[in-house]
Amino acid sequence: MTEQQAGLADDILENGVAMTVPPGFSIDRRERHTDEYFLNMGPQHPSTHGVLRLMLRMDGENVLEVVPHLGYIHRGLEKIGENQTYLQNIHLTDRLDYLSSHMNNLALCLAIEKAMGIGVPERAEYIRVMVCELQRIQSHLLWWGVLGMDLGAITSFLYGFKEREMITDIFEEMCGARLTMNFFRPGGSFADVPDTFIPRVRAVIEKMKTAIDEYDTLLTNNVIMHLRTKGIGVLPAKTALAHGCSGPVLRGSGVALDVRRSDPYSIYHRFSFDIPVGTVGDCFDRYKVRMEEMRQSLRILEAAAASFPGGPYRSKKYASYNLPAGSYYSQVETARGLLGVYIEADGGPKPHRIKYRSPSFANLSALNDLAVGHKLADLVPIIATLDVLIPDIDR
């Protein structure tokens, strides 16, 4: 790919050695007789999960420095959002982190509810919790499959998708969409769940219980998997916090920060679930945390399915959702971590400024600390276990 040679093309050659350094590296000028070279990875590369672009300073196979370049899918969602009403903004949140679209919808709805003092009926809260946990499992399934594929075990990708489709079916039946749901509204959701919802959730729980064990057999307990992830990409808790990492990345480093527990929303405080944390903060810890999270989500789902109430699925619909002037913030725990929605309202039907604090953005900013000193091949599990989603970063 000529893209990969782009770094060379701009270089000034001095005695045949490229002397200039691409932007963003900690070194100013390359030393003359050195084995170092620059390698461009992405934005079209199979393991950068979309359109992430990394510039690497390499010594043979060893990574000396990583400079991520963003913006290859920067659509300007925040600018578009300023020209749309609050409700119209919900569909834009779908396209942030499209694997956590319900949770993104929820974050925006929570902010609107907070601003307008809208209450949520019991059934709607249950729907919210269950749907979010289903999606967390769904997202982790995809992550698991893609991690396996990146490590060369392509079959795991297919297995992850196989179970994922079951959950996609539930969503499809519920709101008609498979990916960009646009389901939640301030005060509940735009439609009730169908009668088949609870039986289907039960089926997913049953299936997932055996499926996760199967995944353990296929990948978790594989010795090559251990070789590839243990001790790789160690992220100390202090660095993780300084970068604002959240979600399984931060929990893998041993910090038990989970918004569902520390700043509860919806009715998460009524369910008991554990927050799995890692000890070392390496790729394997992040892996284990996500696997355990799936089990914990199943636990929440099981409890919620057992006590799923009747009643209305949303509260009063308003003719217009004009937020009173002020600043509003809400945060939820998506599959990737802490998603915050900050709204600056000026009393009109459209926000003056809407800002999404996306988890992948902060998680990826720690990449250089994780990757330095490892091999090129280690970048793959590192990026995969950070589980970044580029449209979430670029917005």
Add this chain to the structure above:
Amino acid sequence: MGMRHIGYATRTIPKFLDPLPGGAKLVDAIEFVVAWARANSLWPLIYGTACCAMEMMSTGSSRHDWARFGVEVARATPRQADLIVLAGTIVEKMGSRLVTLYEQMPGPKYVIAMGSCAISGGPFYYDSYSVIKGGDRLIPVDVYIPGCPPRPEALLYGIMQLQEKIRTEGRRNPWKIGTLNQAPFGDPLAEAKKMWADLEKSRPAAPPAAADAAGGNGAIDRPKPKRPATEQFAEVARSPLPAPLLDNGTIYAYIIENFPEITLTRQSEQTVEQVRALGQEYLLDLTVPLRRYVELVGFLKDSELLDMNFLLHVTAVDRPDRFEVLAHLFSANQGHNILIRCALDRQQPEIPSLSPLFAGAIWHEREVFDLFGIRFSNHPDLRRLFLEDNFPGHPLRKDFDDPSRVVRRPY
């Protein structure tokens, strides 16, 4: 596609074979076989930018399995790919890369535009300053699949359409697959009309035109589309959430003790009682003068009581007369958050960087620099984050307008 991909062999072989007896038939046969092979062996490039890529992956997964159609062996390198599925939004920065990728693919190459973004920019058509309004503005597209995102079945159908196209695009089109039954300038709806007429004939005789007398052309009693009755819902009171360890009043009292010049944003009264009265759902929104901005953030971070060890985001707001930089802090252990606001001059916006305190601030501040043009002094690496270096202006400013990029929403 047509003549575009006709290569050397395709050009020369017929020259030799056509004069021979039966040679033309052989050329036709070769063309048929080659077109068949091309249609049934479409190796896709692993390319996906956004949501549609997920549905593309779903299409490759067990349930939908596009390998059934010979769309397998997804290649990571464009050199071996035949098909590029434009899955997802294409933004300006990616556009040049996409063209490169397309040019790196060997011919014959095919393009499927999957989803509304790749067709027209889709949900990002209006107001976006970076989205390219359709993949066909960059590269030629063979098949368009609408949807946001299209279902995997739709992609499969699109692939089948592409196969059909490849099979019939041959130079001579042996066996006349896919040719029209009538002259191209005839009535394009003739076939449909004929079928419709047949259908009408097979119907039972229409009831007497009594209804016509009643008025209008109500010969056929068409059901009128009805809007479903709007369901009415009762208002529900907000249920309380468990209270955090520290309430806003305590936090505010503690901060103004040390930073008396701090004010509550948009509140007439500045007392602790006022903060308590606003309740726990109120976002503690403090305005701080520029000179004490970094000091305050450092204080909050190091304070043992508040323990604000987590920087949520740094962003900015454009006001007619000023910029406001917002730093949003969160306590990972205790769960409270504080928004710190700092007004800046609109002409020469510059503010000290928070990067010495939080490593995560580096990227957040680069984003603000990119989209608002606010400079951060002593920032280690102040470059644009999302947009190309030569992008004119700073798009999140309210006065940003670039008619060459932005189509304003007309409503």
Add this chain to the structure above:
Amino acid sequence: MIDTSRFPATNAIGDFIRATLPGPAAELTNIVLAVLAILTVVGLTPVALIWMERKVAAHFQARLGPMRVGYHGLLQPLADGIKLIFKEVMKPEGADTFVFFLAPILSATASFMVLTVIPFDHHLQVTDLAGGVLYVIAVAGLGIMGVLLAGWSSNNKYSLLGAMRSGAQMISYEISLALLMLLIVLLSGTASLREIVFSQAGTVLDWWIFKFPLFGLVAFVLFLISSTAELNRAPFDMAEAESELTGGFTTEYSGISFAMFFLAEFVNMFMAASLTTTFFLGGFLAPQFGLAPLDRVLDAIPGFLWFFLKSYSVIFIYMWFRWTFPRPRVDQLMNLEWKVLVPANFFLLLVAGLFVAMGLV
């Protein structure tokens, strides 16, 4: 020497040639026939293997795989092949043209050349060199040249990284492969591949996998591992490592040049499987169980069918590997070779020496 009357079906042609033609002419005719047969085999093997690979992968992954062309996609490899032949061939800017186009040819040639000494059947062998094993080791090593040249001439950093990885890997694993072949040479007392097959005559328990008690099985497993690495196949496909290097040394290849690498990969796989069959699984010999009626029935089936059956079973194991395991890192692969496999092979060699010295095998 083995009783050749055991191969009734396959000896007919050979015996007929020998009976009708004078000495040297008979040999020559035999070689020509064998070359023709092998070319057919070579032509069909990749086609069969590509289809098999896709189907095996699909069924491991709860999919169907190619279904639309021919019965269960049987014509899929044909479509792929024709498409690749008729595709534009590209050369990246700055590439060394001659070397760039030479590399795939070299790679494909090397894999074909090994097939000349493989005994597909009692007479179905181009030539039976006395030092056949040496020939295999020498010629198989040539394949590395193609890979290295491809990586170097592509003028692409990823290609170069892939080629360097591949070079290091193949050279290292050549050692353990050679040691394992040496083990069989030591045990059987001959370096001719046909003789090695004959040394396994008897019942199934006389195959080297069982005849060299327990250690034979270990050697077989080691041979599978080493040959997978030698083949650059997943899980040891460091050279291509799609998720790291996009396509490794093949990154810049398109059309027919890529098809050559593709072809070489599958011929190589068949070659490795047939070597495994020859060394450990009794080659073209029909399995015998010491039950006279059953044995006679099994014997009546031509030897080359047995050979292909065994080889394809080994290939299935390779595919099983590929679609199950994640890929280790390149340095871990080297560790595995130099710290585990080579010492283990030396140990096996030592044990084999003891066995032979004490006349136990």
